[in-house]
Each structure stands twice: as structure tokens, then as C-alpha cells.
Amino acid sequence: MSPTPSPSSPQASPRADNWHTRAIGVTVLAFVVSAVVGFVALPLAQPDLKLKDVWDAICSAAGVASRPTAEKPIEPDFKVSSVVLTPDLLNLEDAQSIGRGATLAHQCAICHGPAGISRADSPNLTGQYASVVYKELKDFKTGARVNAVMTPFALVLSEQDMIDIAAYYAYLPRLPSPRADGTPPPRIVANGDPMRGIAPCGACHGELDNKRGSPRIDGQPAQYILSQLQAFASGERRNDISQQMRTIARQMTPSEMEAAARYYSGESR
């Protein structure tokens, strides 16, 4: 019961090979059995998959992408946004671009104010994210967003014009918060309503966080915010990529729309 191995032949027992063969054999067996069940037997047991043969089953189970159908995709009967926002699209440090933008923005002043602060319930553009101004201008130009006043202005702008105007408004200072008294946000802004699929407004539009392409809506006129929510809810406005705002606005009650609009505009009533 005490076979001390000699130092010259450590653990060189014939059983060592046995361990290797058995361990590798059991592992290979486990793999092969699992693979046959997972890649052949189970896919073939599902009539819904409509598999032609074993090779088809294996490809399906491995996740090989199926070829797209020859049928043409159904085109929507309205224009969709064609904007692609990339980090290097808008060079905000280009002084020439900002200068050109300032000149071009003269035509915007009639509604949006000479310094980007509107007195006509049009959006305030001062300090707005460049990506937002650029996207909306381009959507007006392509017809993805339609407005009797804005569309004619946007139609004549070139790609560079839109970039310059966006750079100019982003360069202007942001409006201070309209709520000096620190009014707490209403539930719809701070919490949303997860059970109805409504994200908190503040998760994308400021207050909590800001996502690329989402406008900063703090300090915008209440009437403008309300009318846009209603337009999203009715489907009149649909340039929100992936329908985020339409999905949210459809679920909001009129009083929630008003609460959000009042809060962001800073109007107490």
C-alpha cells in the first residue's frame, strides 16, 4: 500500500494514456450527441421551419443568414427621413461655417427671432444641438416633415447651407432654464410610464440625459411642444426614425401632454 514512485519515472503508469483516451472520448461523444440533437433532430422535428434536407437543418440551426426574398419590399406611401448622423458630419469648430450660418440665418429670424429666440411660439433655436437643426432642415427639404411655412425655406437650402445653419445655432448660447424656482418635474417627465411603454421625456430630451438627434426642449414654447406631441400622436408628423415619438405620443393622455409642455416651457399654468 506504499508504492513510492521512483524519481526517474514519475507518474508514467500505463493508466495515464487511459485517462487521456477516456476523457477525450467522453467529451467528443458529449459534443457529437448534443450536436446531432441540436443541429439535426430538433430542427427536423419542427414542421414550421419547412427544411428541405439535413444540410438545410444544420444551416438553419447554425444561424446561417437566409437569403433575402426576391419580392420587393413594400414602400411606404409617405417620405421617410433619410438623415444619417455621423460624428464627423458636423464640424462645430469651423468658424467659417458658423459665419456663413449666421448670414443664412437672417431668413430664419422672422419666426425664430434674430438671436434664435422666438416670439411667435416657433421653436427657440439658440443653443440647440447642431444634429437636431440639421436633421429637421433636411427632413423639411426631403418632405419627410411637412410644414407650410418651413418647407419652402428648406427646399432651397444646399447640404452645406443646412450644416452651416446648424453650426451657427449650436454656437449661440443656450437659454437659461425657464424654471428658476426649481419646480419638480411632473411624473411623465421624470418617470414616464413603463407599463404603457412611455420612456421618461427627460431620458432623451434633457433633464436626465440626452440622446443624439433628440432636441433639447427645455425653454421651448408650450404651444409648440403640445402641437408636436399631438401631431406625432395623430400620425401627421412621422419623421421620427423608428417611430419612437409616435409610439410614445399615442400612449400619452391630453393632460400628460399638457403637463410636459408646461413643464418644459416654464409656464406655471
Next chain:
Amino acid sequence: MLTSKRLILAHFWLAFIVFGVALLLGAWQMLVRSPLVPWISNPEWYYRSLTAHGTVMGYAFPTLIAMGFGYAISESALGQPLVGRRWAWLGFGLIVVGAVMALVPVALGLASVLYTFYPPMIGSPFYYIGVVLVVVGSWIWVALMSINLAIWKRANPGKPVPLAMFANVAGSYLWAWTAVGAALELLLQIIPVALELSSTIDAGLARVFFSWTLHAIVYFWLFPTYIAYYTIVPRAIGGKVYSDTMARIAFVLFLVVSMPIGIHHSFMDPEVGAGFKFLHSAFTALVALPTLITVFTICASVEIAARLRGGRGLFGWVTALPWSNPIMLAVAFSFVMLGFGGAGGLINMNYQFDATIHNTQWITGHFHLIFGGAIVIMYFAIAYDLWPHLTGRTLASLRLMRLQLWLWFIGMIVTTFPWHWVGILGMPRRMAYFDYTNPALAVDAFSVILSVIGGFILVVSGILFFVVLLRGQTAPQTDSGPYRFATAVHPPVTVPAALNGYALWVGLMIGLTITNYGYPIAQLALRPGTAVPAVYVGGQR
């Protein structure tokens, strides 16, 4: 023969300090999303805290415990001073620097991406680079464990490697290989986007890489606990290990089958084929095997101790166990939690069952029960057992230790059982806010309040743990003698080469990784058009 006491103590202290902070964050998180207090109105605070809690508990705390315990095992089991102590301090330093570098942006709200990263969300590059430094620091430990074992083997040709060191090195190899998945995700995908060298990321591929790490990392957390089961518990309660061979087989099985199973975390992900999901599900079933072997062997070892103490009868021997011994208490609690957590795990690995509880609070309950419960309670036991040998002072407060372990056990059950329940009711995880006035959620309110109470019991237990260690600092100096590990009923005289080394098992581990992960990774990496725009957290860039 513990000569690197300062090094080992530094690892344990840092581990427990960051653990204490993360424990408080966890309790706060449970409180603020419960019906007990008005909501904080800002989910960002919640996710910031959640990111810090997960990063500390998932990466820093267990890694430091495994490293500190690993150095202690290397010195005392091999009976030789640690070779490469300076390198070990370097590894420790990298972890300190990495942890600070990662947690500062988290505290500033610039990296609220959770410890699982969740691309396409992208946070500050410092967060990810910090995590990489922690991993690199731990790889130094992996290398040192391997080198120290090689030196011992050269000096002791033909002798069986002591069980504790055999398991320790197996754990280090598992960690080295499983960390590669997250490392690839960070270095090839996330960090370039965080540095704005690219603005899109293949989120599906990133999730597959992370699943490579995410399951086996749990077994890396588990290794110190299993080592304690086999090599501390029988000695501490006056028994012997039932079978040295069974223990070795359990550890090498972990090496082989805990790796190629991670895609069971992605059962609901569309980017992985159903066949690979089945393959991973089948291998996940196999990973229950080493745990069942361990449960059997440890129960047998404990029975040996009971019978040596005069225990009689089919079950009567249970009463003869030294229940006043904290280690006995810890292992019993650990087994109960492992049993419930393991049963939950068998449900999670099952594709059809998983569909009902995927991404619900059930999952949060499951991994807290396994990690926070079964694993961490043995980390406490390891500290209690090892501390007198590190500080030269006795931990005399046995009553306090028992109270601490009882509270941790009760707290963890009270926290996690209601979580499982609300998970079955459909309560999602990773949510900062629940409107309990909604009739659909009102039913969850009571269970959520219960789990908050559990969370605060855990905080009390955590405080007691520090009290025990700090009271130990005031005890008079005594000599605790050399640190020993449990011996087997039949101490190994010769061990098959396969159970005295790792080549075969590491080979199988890598082979199964290639068969089970190779195609899904290659397919996603080579297929164009799978990247999506990054979403930078902490404001527009």
C-alpha cells in the same frame, strides 16, 4: 509557512473594503426602487450605483479574494515562500489603479453602462481601461501560480500536487481563459468606440464575447469556495476528506465544462443560431456534475467528522457535528443556498423555462443566492480561518461570528426568495423605477418590501463581519502555528498524471471553446452590416 502575510492581507483587506462599499450601494438601490420611499426621480443615480455595485462585486472583490487566498495556498500547501513577490505587488497595484480609474468615471456619471457593458451603450474610455488593468493585474497572479507550482514540481518529482494548490492553479487557468472573451470585446470593440475611433459597434458579437466570460467567471468566483469546502472544512470540524481523487475530478471538470456554456445567457438573443443554443444548454447540464460530486464528497467528509465525534444512526450523526464552530455553520448555510440556487440554475439552463424568467428579477435572485450567498459566505469562512495565521492574533468572538453568518444566511434568503417570486410574476430586472400604484404591479409591492428588509439584514451582517475582524486586531499576539489543509482518508500516494497536471483539461477547455464558440463568433465578425450606432452615455458627444 506563510511568509507573504502583508501581501495576502492587503488583498483581503482591499477586497472586503470595496465589498463593504458595494454592499451599502446594493441596499440603497433596493430601497429607492421599493414602495417604501418616494422615488429619487432620476434613474441616472440608480444606474450609476448599479454599475459601481456590479463592477466591484463582479470584478474587484472575488478576484482579490482568489488572488489573496491563492498566494496563501501557494505558500502553505507547497511549503515554499512565494516566488515573484514583487510581481505580485505589481499585480495588486494594477488592480488598485484599475479600480480607481474605472470607478471615478462611474461616480461622475460618465459610465453608467452596468458591469456587463451593454453595448451599444458606451461610457468613458477610462472605465473600460480600468477594468482591463484589473484583469491584467489578475493575470500576473495566474502566471505566478503556474510558476510557483512548476518550481515545486521540479523540486518534488513524482509527488502528487497538494489538493489545495491543484485546485488553485486550475481556478487560475480557468480565469485566464475565460477573461479572454471580455478582453477581446473591450480591446477590439468597445474601447475603439469609447475613444471615438469608430462610431458603430456590433452589439451582437459583443454579447457573444461577453457570454464567453460571463458564465465561467461564476466558477472562478466559486473556486475559493470549493477549495474551502474540500481543504478547510474537514480539518476545521475534525474530519477528513472523503476522497482526494473525487475532489481532483471535480476541479478538472470545472475547467472543461464551465467554459463552453455561456450562450445560455443569450437564449433570447436573435444573433445566435438555435443549434448553438442547444449545444450550450446541453453542456450547461454537464456543469451540474462537478457540483453534485462535491456535494456528495463534502457530505461524506462531514459525516466522517460526525462519526469520529461519536455520531450514530442513519441521520442521527448530524446532531454530533460541531455546530458552534463558525466554519461548520458557514458550510451548512452555503450548501442550503447552493441547493436552492442550483435548482434555479437548472431552470435557467432550460430554453423553454428560461423564456418565462429571462430578464426578470428571478435572475437577480438566482445569482445573488449563488454568488452573494453560497460563495461569499465561504469567503467569510476563509477569512475567519486564515486571519489568525496572517495577523498573529486570535479571532475570539465566536458568538459574533455565528451571529454574523446567521444574519448573512437569513438576509440572503429574505432578499432573494421574494426576488424569485416577483420574477415569476414578470417583474423585469435592471429597472430604476416601478409604479406600484399600477394595478399590474401592486401585487409585487409586498415581496419587494420583504427583499429590502433582507438587504438591510445583509448590511447589519456586513458590519458585524468588520467588527469581528477589527476586534481581532486588539487581541494579544499568539502563535497560531503553520496553516494546514485537510487531509484525505486515503492520502494520495500516486496520482494519475492526468490528475496531477492540466494539459489534457486545458486542451479540452480550449477545444470545446472553439467548437462551441468558433462559428458564432466567426459568423458575426465576418458578416457585414451588423454594426449599430453607439449610444454614448453621459450626454451627447
